[in-house]
Amino acid sequence: MHDKVKEFNDYRQKMNDKILEADNKVIKRIYNLDTNTFKEGHLPVKTKELLGLVASAVLRCDDCVQYHLEAAMKNGVTKEEMMETMSIATLVGGTIVIPHLRRAVEYWEMLENK
Amino acid sequence: MHDKVKEFNDYRQKMNDKILEADNKVIKRIYNLDTNTFKEGHLPVKTKELLGLVASAVLRCDDCVQYHLEAAMKNGVTKEEMMETMSIATLVGGTIVIPHLRRAVEYWEMLENK
Amino acid sequence: MHDKVKEFNDYRQKMNDKILEADNKVIKRIYNLDTNTFKEGHLPVKTKELLGLVASAVLRCDDCVQYHLEAAMKNGVTKEEMMETMSIATLVGGTIVIPHLRRAVEYWEMLENK
Amino acid sequence: MHDKVKEFNDYRQKMNDKILEADNKVIKRIYNLDTNTFKEGHLPVKTKELLGLVASAVLRCDDCVQYHLEAAMKNGVTKEEMMETMSIATLVGGTIVIPHLRRAVEYWEMLENK
Amino acid sequence: MHDKVKEFNDYRQKMNDKILEADNKVIKRIYNLDTNTFKEGHLPVKTKELLGLVASAVLRCDDCVQYHLEAAMKNGVTKEEMMETMSIATLVGGTIVIPHLRRAVEYWEMLENK
């Protein structure tokens, strides 16, 4: 079976490696910061992942949505909570978010089937 | 022949069904509202579809553009009127709209060929 | 009485004059194009102004919204038609459009009171 | 003392009343939906307000940020949690979010001083 | 070997031809303006291409990024300068630019391999 989740993660990993090899200090520090931002803090990881998800959805970044969907699922987010998060994105960001909602629901299903 | 219009509509329908099955009240109401907004009102349906098209184009949502192109054609919009609408989108939204204009013109042609 | 409509138009005129004096060819041609785009074509001026309004509203540009509100009113757009246009903007662009809707309705009222 | 929080809320209330009086069905339903979306569901109100805040911040809507800051504070969000939410917004949305962060911190302080 | 650069350029050329054939005066003039804007002026072509690249990147337009990457390379931009430009885009535009950075680095590599 064609595994879109693996394909997505492999591509991301391969290109991230190339980007980090290019050794641009600013980009390396942004990557580093990205990892730290979503760690446990005053807010739990689960909430932070939902915050990352809704931000990605209203900014309509499919790759970012997929990344946060995967992290959200790993941290115990239920489908209902994910849909509620996406409903806020769709209300605040408008119906232009709907095509991204379709792809998010499709990706969530792929993650469930793994 | 590969039918991209049918493929697009089938995917949208399939995913919309899954989204509505998830039974999130907010999302269901937004879907419902979407249908009602573009019905005849003080403005005719044709004008509303052009408004939906230009809004989708400046927000650079290809799926939304395709949806409104199809509805516009069904409501008697000519190619000249569509291009004039897209020219407003390109002026107001800038040259970053041009890639979406290319795909819009391609999709319009597919619709004409059906 | 403090005349916000006049103030807005005066500032715009004053700065546009300074911009055109700077004699940048690209900017001058964009200004020129802007005037031509909204002239009668395959679509009537009134429809074009509504297209300009909805594009400005979803891109959340208050100055652009005010400009098109004024031109729309001059071309016979009714309050109901304006509100219907703004309702499409709010649905497509999301609730982040609402603060701009508030300022649009306020500006429309100022225009009515002139 | 000049009360910016009250001024903001009064203006919003006054204009919302005028908008609802205009009796556009789509806009009225979006307003209604907005109220329902942020009610207790699978996610607690507090989390939903943080989701509304981060979405508003990355979309750079000061009025929306202020609205959610006020609701967040009422629902027990601490300054640290607010700042953590805004840090996600600034990382995901970039340094263009910083001017909005400045105004958010200023508004939060006003709310604390009430 | 599958030549993605050629494929991208062919598609762009084919659709641009169709768009110009449609003979919409506004669109034709925007196309014309686009060519003139990036010509040598007070700023050298190389700097202008970097300006076009960073604008395209923060607006997250992959096609525009690819177009400017190609023109930048032709005008002597080094990989380090390209990465530095993209690092500014990622800082200012946020981590949502990262997926576009991945595709930019991939496309740059394709251009190098030609």
Add this chain to the structure above:
Amino acid sequence: MHDKVKEFNDYRQKMNDKILEADNKVIKRIYNLDTNTFKEGHLPVKTKELLGLVASAVLRCDDCVQYHLEAAMKNGVTKEEMMETMSIATLVGGTIVIPHLRRAVEYWEMLENK
């Protein structure tokens, strides 16, 4: 005389101080990164400031535009170069950039008069 440049810088400084006092590690590191990104590298400071300016302009962030205008002027950017940079922003980002162009030209004039 009312000094808008000083007022802008004082407000920014005051709020930045408050933000840094709040001691959120992610935000502090983004601030730090911001300073480093625009330092001399493979590209000269002047070019980087123009990149920051065009990115800010297409993302329509007035405060960011003002910040980069000031840094650009300090690094020897001429009015013609600034206008050329803004013309690229207006072409790529569309006529919705024009209100920001007006405020940029106004701010540049204030800087010249200091």
